Amino acid sequence: LRLPETRTDAAMSELVPEPRPKPAVPMKPVSINSSLLGYIGIDTIIEQMRRKTMKTGFDFNIMVVGQSGLGKSTLVNTLFKSQVSRKSSSWNREEKIPKTVEIKAIGHVIEEGGVKMKLTVIDTPGFGDQINNENCWEPIEKYVNEQYEKFLKEEVNISRKKRIPDTRVHCCLYFVSPTGHSLRPLDLEFMKHLSKVVNIIPVIAKADTMTLEEKSEFKQRVRKELEVNGIEFYPQKEFDEDLEDKTENDKIRQESMPFAVVGSDKEYQVNGKRVLGRKTPWGIIEVENLNHCEFALLRDFVIRTHLQDLKEVTHNIHYETYRAKRLNDSGGLPPGEGLLGTALPPVPATPCPTAE
Amino acid sequence: MDKEYVGFAALPNQLHRKSVKKGFDFTLMVAGESGLGKSTLINSLFLTNLYEDRQVPDASARLTQTLTIERRGVEIEEGGIKVKLTLVDTPGFGDSVDCSDCWLPVVHFIEEQFEQYLRDESGLNRKNIQDSRVHCCLYFISPFGRGLRPLDVAFLRAVHDKVNIIPVIGKADALMPKETQVLKQKIRDQLKEEEINIYQFPECDSDEDEDFKKQDAEMKESIPFAVVGSSKVVKNVGTRPVRGRCYSWGTVEVENPHHCDFLNLRRMLVQTHLQDLKEVTHDLLYEGYRARCLQSLVRPGARDRASRSKLSRQSTTEIPLPMLPLAETEKLIREKDEELRRMQEMLEKMQAQMQQGQAQGEQSDAF
Numbered sequence: 105l106r107l108p109e110t111r112t113d114a115a116m117s118e119l120v121p122e123p124r125p126k127p128a129v130p131m132k133p134v135s136i137n138s139s140l141l142g143y144i145g146i147d148t149i150i151e152q153m154r155r156k157t158m159k160t161g162f163d164f165n166i167m168v169v170g171q172s173g174l175g176k177s178t179l180v181n182t183l184f185k186s187q188v189s190r191k192s193s194s195w196n197r198e199e200k201i202p203k204t205v206e207i208k209a210i211g212h213v214i215e216e217g218g219v220k221m222k223l224t225v226i227d228t229p230g231f232g233d234q235i236n237n238e239n240c241w242e243p244i245e246k247y248v249n250e251q252y253e254k255f256l257k258e259e260v261n262i263s264r265k266k267r268i269p270d271t272r273v274h275c276c277l278y279f280v281s282p283t284g285h286s287l288r289p290l291d292l293e294f295m296k297h298l299s300k301v302v303n304i305i306p307v308i309a310k311a312d313t314m315t316l317e318e319k320s321e322f323k324q325r326v327r328k329e330l331e332v333n334g335i336e337f338y339p340q341k342e343f344d345e346d347l348e349d350k351t352e353n354d355k356i357r358q359e360s361m362p363f364a365v366v367g368s369d370k371e372y373q374v375n376g377k378r379v380l381g382r383k384t385p386w387g388i389i390e391v392e393n394l395n396h397c398e399f400a401l402l403r404d405f406v407i408r409t410h411l412q413d414l415k416e417v418t419h420n421i422h423y424e425t426y427r428a429k430r431l432n433d434s435g436g437l438p439p440g441e442g443l444l445g446t447a448l449p450p451v452p453a454t455p456c457p458t459a460e
Numbered sequence: 461m462d463k464e465y466v467g468f469a470a471l472p473n474q475l476h477r478k479s480v481k482k483g484f485d486f487t488l489m490v491a492g493e494s495g496l497g498k499s500t501l502i503n504s505l506f507l508t509n510l511y512e513d514r515q516v517p518d519a520s521a522r523l524t525q526t527l528t529i530e531r532r533g534v535e536i537e538e539g540g541i542k543v544k545l546t547l548v549d550t551p552g553f554g555d556s557v558d559c560s561d562c563w564l565p566v567v568h569f570i571e572e573q574f575e576q577y578l579r580d581e582s583g584l585n586r587k588n589i590q591d592s593r594v595h596c597c598l599y600f601i602s603p604f605g606r607g608l609r610p611l612d613v614a615f616l617r618a619v620h621d622k623v624n625i626i627p628v629i630g631k632a633d634a635l636m637p638k639e640t641q642v643l644k645q646k647i648r649d650q651l652k653e654e655e656i657n658i659y660q661f662p663e664c665d666s667d668e669d670e671d672f673k674k675q676d677a678e679m680k681e682s683i684p685f686a687v688v689g690s691s692k693v694v695k696n697v698g699t700r701p702v703r704g705r706c707y708s709w710g711t712v713e714v715e716n717p718h719h720c721d722f723l724n725l726r727r728m729l730v731q732t733h734l735q736d737l738k739e740v741t742h743d744l745l746y747e748g749y750r751a752r753c754l755q756s757l758v759r760p761g762a763r764d765r766a767s768r769s770k771l772s773r774q775s776t777t778e779i780p781l782p783m784l785p786l787a788e789t790e791k792l793i794r795e796k797d798e799e800l801r802r803m804q805e806m807l808e809k810m811q812a813q814m815q816q817g818q819a820q821g822e823q824s825d826a827f
Binding site for chain 1: 494495496516517518519520555556557558559560602603604605606609610611614631633634636637705706707708709710711712713716718719
């Protein structure tokens, strides 16, 4: 870990500990009688960081996008095993579809093993539901950029908060309708525009309508279409840090994704156990059974293995891209809101990357 | 007793024999966004492979695709009866990012068939009128939404007075039984709210037995039909082979009434109401079109719109022929005149050439 040289670095390292550089030479295993090898104790930094994280907790902001009825809210509730989405709050399911895309952010604090997570679920009702859905991604793009702007403003202040509240979208789950044919034009348009500013994880919603063969064919077609259109979903190839990452991520990118998921908030009895699932006259679909759907893969991916990486890529790549563009546009960092008393210029729209 | 027996009770048999000989035409339109299992369902309903060579374009191709109307014909024979089934498909419907007015080509198509029939009916040779009118439209609703989407409502409102609509929930194996009930009720409520007229299955006769009436009522209550289609036969251990979809958690049987409404749809559409659909198309929808069409002509003695029933059909024979809109007739006359003129010109040219040729021939002879 580099010693903090500037204030900025210190602030950054508090929020997002820098990824530990992988050692070029594998370290000798430390055994109990290692005092002869001169054990220093640097590796306890992991434990220190862990304890610190437990005390401060961390933020995670996940956005869900897709046509209404694809099970977005249910899936998020299933992912975090709590009623964290719009479905649970006072929002009434019978509400009419909004005429324009709305952005609704709901925050919850959930705790597990002494670790506190401030989870914010950002829902986007109205996306893709109208007859004319042109540019319906614009409010979403605007929201994502606004969060970067908020963060930038805080960072740029002379006297800054110890811990800048992070409202940036770390992960965007995009729900693809399980038509079995291919992506829809709207899916392509959305992902083309947003994959450059936020981590997009495409998921195939309500996957219990596809047989194993249909699923596999559909996934292949979707992967191919995304590739042909130059859309890079998370984990992006260009951000793989080393061979280890690349191998692990390649497997996910080329075989598992997009995850074909099924969500549920109801429990049924199967073989003496209570499982989350869906009960039909022809059988019970178990959400966490890998033979039935890939929910468990998605959960492990987003929460158990790549949560931190999602945040890092958002901070180190997407946010930095935004910041660099803003600095270029406004010709250098203004000294801060307080001094000049002027707000920073409005958020520029991200130009759509043209398909090659 | 015998002297009171006239014998026309045999009329239905005569009609039956005639139609068997003549064969039977039926045009079925299938509409709804892509990916709802329309083609699979049609193949399942009619036990055909109409869509075998179909190519489904990918998303980038569909970015610029406009709605097209495709017609496929198939002859099905069963029990000595020949049915010439025409399927009208609407690929591209609901796919684009901007679907505004995407139903207009469909409306136009339906009206074109009415117009064609109107012309044929008004024409001189009426023995062999081809009936290409759309007798029924199966409209597929997504099981993933929460009822009718804005596009569904817009389409249905545009066509409900021109074609018999039977709403269907596609890929119904996405839903648990309770979800199906909730969705069906929501759709029924929405149809009522938006004042969309779907095809009303007629009441059964009062002299039918209770069981039949009960069955009929159940069938009506299951509208919109929640269907699952499959062209694959599944052979599960210990049971007989059935058409279905095989999942890791069980097999959906297409013809199992506890699994989906496929049987109900097939029974109502194919087995009992094929004829009624044609009649309603002719007596109600076509007449409505015809009345509106004629109404819009500027002519003395035009009848008012209220005359849509069969009875008034007979009384409109008072209107003198020709029945085509005046503008149309004039146009036709003009076209014919043009043709005649051109033909005359050609004849004159040919005559002139012939004369020239003769003259030259004489000259060369002279040499």
